[in-house]
Amino acid sequence: MIKAALGLVGVLGALAVVPAASAEGNSDYSVLxxxxxxxxxxxxxxxxxxLNDQLxxxxxxxxxxxxxxxxxxxxxxxxxxxGQVPGCAPGxxxxxxxxxxxxxxxxNKYRIAMDHDGLHLKRAGLGY
Incomplete structure (x- = not known):
């Protein structure tokens, strides 16, 4: 019984040394x-x-x-x-x-719109 208790304390001590994973930390990005x-x-x-000429x-x-x-x-x-939709041939x-x-x-939220110049992005509200 004493050996089991000492083993448990040893395992818990080893786990305390390992750093915990965190969702916080480096958030140096932007959401598009x-x-x-x-x-x-x-x-x-x-x-x-x-994005930057890459699909x-x-x-x-x-x-x-x-x-x-x-x-x-x-x-x-x-x-x-x-694509496979009729009328979507490249041009x-x-x-x-x-x-x-x-x-x-x-x-940043944008919606796709089309006018005489073709497809473009319009800023949109986040809605929340």
Whole structure:
């Protein structure tokens, strides 16, 4: 019995030395949320979200995506992607970037809209 108690105390002492995991700590990032929740883009085609010229997300109607990014500038480009939906063949389109400046700890929400210049992001309220 005494050996079991000493063994338990030894194990508890060893666990006290190991640092506990924490969700706090380094939060040096910004959150970018891009949504296609509204019917502002009158197409059933999938929209590709490119961050710094790299395909990072794909959105159909009523979807959203989020990214944890380092602070600083990020170039965002949106384009229609060819897919299995009829009428979504690749074609010529205006491919321009929008530069967003992200701050540490900031949550940025944008929604996808379309006008005569093509697809672009509009700032949206967080809604909470």
């Amino acid at each position: 949320i891009i949504s296609r929740e509204r019917l502002e883009v009158a197409t059933t085609c999938e929209i590709g979200v490119y 990072s997300g794909r959105l159909f109607q009523e979807q959203s995506t989020s990214f944890n990014l380092p602070p600083g500038p990020v170039d965002v480009r949106l384009r229609l992607l060819p 010529l389109e205006n491919q321009h970037n929008q530069r967003l400046n992200l701050q540490v700890g900031q949550i």
